[in-house]
Amino acid sequence: MGEKLLMKGNEVIAEAALRAGCKHYFGYPITPQTEIAHYMAKKMPEVDGVFVQAESEVAAINMVYGAAAAGARVLTSSSSPGISLKQEGISYIAGAELPCVIVNIVRCGPGLGGILPAQCDYFQAVKGGGHGDYKMVVLAPSSVQELYELTVDAFNIADKYRIVTMIMGDGILGQMMEAVEFRNQEEIIPADKSWATTGTEMKRDNNMVTSIYINPEMLEKHNQKLQAKYKQIEENETRVEVYNCENPDIIITAFGTVARIVKNVIKTAEKEGIKIGLIRPISLWPFPTQEFEKYAEVPKAFLSVELNAGQMVEDVKLAVNGKRPVHFYGRMGGMIPSQQEILDKVKEILK
Amino acid sequence: MQQEIIIAGFGGQGILSAGRLLAYAGMLENKNVSWLPSYGPEMRGGTANCHVIISDEPVGSPILNSATALVVMNGPSLEKFEGMIVKGGVIITDSSLVDKSPKRTDVDVFEIPATKMASDMGNLTFANIILLGKLIGKTGIVSKESFAEALKKVLPEKKHNLIPEEMKALEDGMNY
Incomplete structure (x- = not known):
């Protein structure tokens, strides 16, 4: 373990993402998670990464789709109303089996609601949110140290299974400071990304990333593949x-x-x-x-x-x-x- | 042993950074600490407060329902929080800015003209440190040495030249 630091939950999420090799962040500000974007805006240029404050949450999630399709480790973060706006994109990303990490620092709803802590997005996170039979891995840390460890895990799980992984916290967790110790070790578990759309250089067949399957037999087969993957995740990734x-x-x-x-x-x-x-x-x-x-x-x-x-x-x-x-x-x-x-x-x- | 501190006042008085310094010093003494700022609607009214816990045990909830000490830098905050202090606890006010005295008689009250003292020192931003000096002196919550160490960690390097003065402010608060 490294030096013990006193850091804000939101900043620790961002630092953890950087340590996990995330070089692409797309987001749109909303309380109580904006410190994630602040931290990324400051640090991304130092690691030759990309920070974009998108024009909206919808734009940000589609930028995530693009970066993930190109094989990058990519993060977006928001809070409840912003996560609602991202749902269409999340369903597409799930359908296209792209890995990415989404942070929801939940605030109270419904509607614009308020900015104080809540856990009212549980159903949205675990039962769907977007359309279609898809699942996200949803991790719920309860300390700043765990925010670090689970954010790193989220990137590795996302890549391993090609799945959307969500970190779900709340305003208290995002805003509070607590001691955190970063590990002096490589955090990235390498994953196969031969499926990514990185350009063929005329040396291989083209890869295709899509969530559209007009043929019903093919779409059912695709859904069965997703369900088999979810079953495997249920067996391997349950944490309590x-x-x-x-x-x-x-x-x-x-x-x-x-x-x-x-x-x-x-x-x-x-x-x-x-x-x-x-x-x-x-x-x-x-x-x-x-x-x-x-x-x-x-x-x-x-x-x-x-x-x-x-x-x-x-x-x-x-x-x-x-x-x-x-x-x-x-x-x-x-x-x-x-x-x-x-x-x-x-x-x-x-x- | 668990110390629970509420620091409250107006935005810009160094309320949140005072709490952060205290938490950092506690952490440097290998204690378990948490710092939780107000970020809710009350912030929009220009007031700020933070909850700090320094404990020998792992910190459960970072939200305080009661506290062992209160440091306040404006009148409304005294009114709002004095009822939350446990019997035998400590209330420290900046009497340059808080004109009323606490109503509580079952706690130790210290009224220090911190803003006036800081102004005399030529730097108003020391007022929060003067009040922390009293808190540290009275409760022993962290040592002076850890506090000096925390200043080094929290302040950006270009402000490290202020540390001797900050420590003088801390001592002035302790000795008041």
Whole structure:
């Protein structure tokens, strides 16, 4: 490990991307993630890279398509309303099987909503967002150190499977400073890019990158290929943190910033004789279904705590599959649940 | 042991950088730290605040529901945050700018004319450092040496010539 630095989450995402060999950034500013663009604007010229502040989010995502098709490691970042604008492009990129990394530092919606932290884009990220039967890998860090590590992983996963990989954080994670240690090691896992449209030099057949398949037999075959790939990713890339789950009274499930608050609640509750476990999905897709199956009959109940009206709780219910009751507690609009609120909910459930 | 500090005032008073210096110094002492700035709607009103946690344990939530210390550089911030300070905690105000005294009687209150003192030193930007001096002196949250080290890390090199003066401001705050 290198020197410990105190850095802002957003800046760490950008630094991690550079370390992962990303030399192309296209974006359009929006709070609370604009520091990513600031950092890239400053650093890209130093590494002979490309920074473009596009004329819109739609333009930026299509620039991502272009750079990815040419085999480059490419990043775009935005926050909720901007990510909505990118959905068409994301679906095309997924259809064309191009690797890229998209950062969503989520703010509260719907509509323009507000700029404060939220997790209300869970459904959009893991269930689709754009049209068609596609999936993105969605990683949800909960510390600045993890922002670094998962952003690097995101580039390697994207290249390995030719898939869109999203880093989903929230305003707190993007804005906060915490210690981060960058590794003194090569971060890039090389991947085959012989499919990229880099020019044939009249020496090979042309490569084609497209998401259009007019022939239904071919399109079904293409979809089956995508689904097989997604299944492989579900087997290989599921990430989860299981914390304090030996014989708990209740298991709370939370991701990102909320999981940090829950860890504090666990400590406080212990003093009152209540044992709380935590299952923290790190990959939101693929969802860590197996961990929930494993612990389904261990606690008296499950509680999903989220910064939304109840989204991940649906996946938790599917995974727990009726073996235990699954409760929900959430705040919206940029409001953050206090430790006390969560503890009160736990007591109400256990009563 | 966990120290939780709220620093608040107007934008431009060095509120966020004061918090950052404190967090950096804590990190240099191998403590777990977090720094969370206000970036929400209150910023549009020209006010700024940050939450800083310095802890022996890993930091859970970076958002504070209560704090062990408050440093304020304007009146509205005192009103807004004084209720969040734990019993036995510390409130430090810049009495050049905050004309009211804290209502709390169960905390240690220090009212320091930091902006006036900084103006006398010939550099208004030292006011935040003077207040941090009091905080460090009273709570021992970080050492003076770590703070000097943090200044080196946080300030751009062309401003390193200011460090001796900044340290003098810190000591003036400590000794006030």
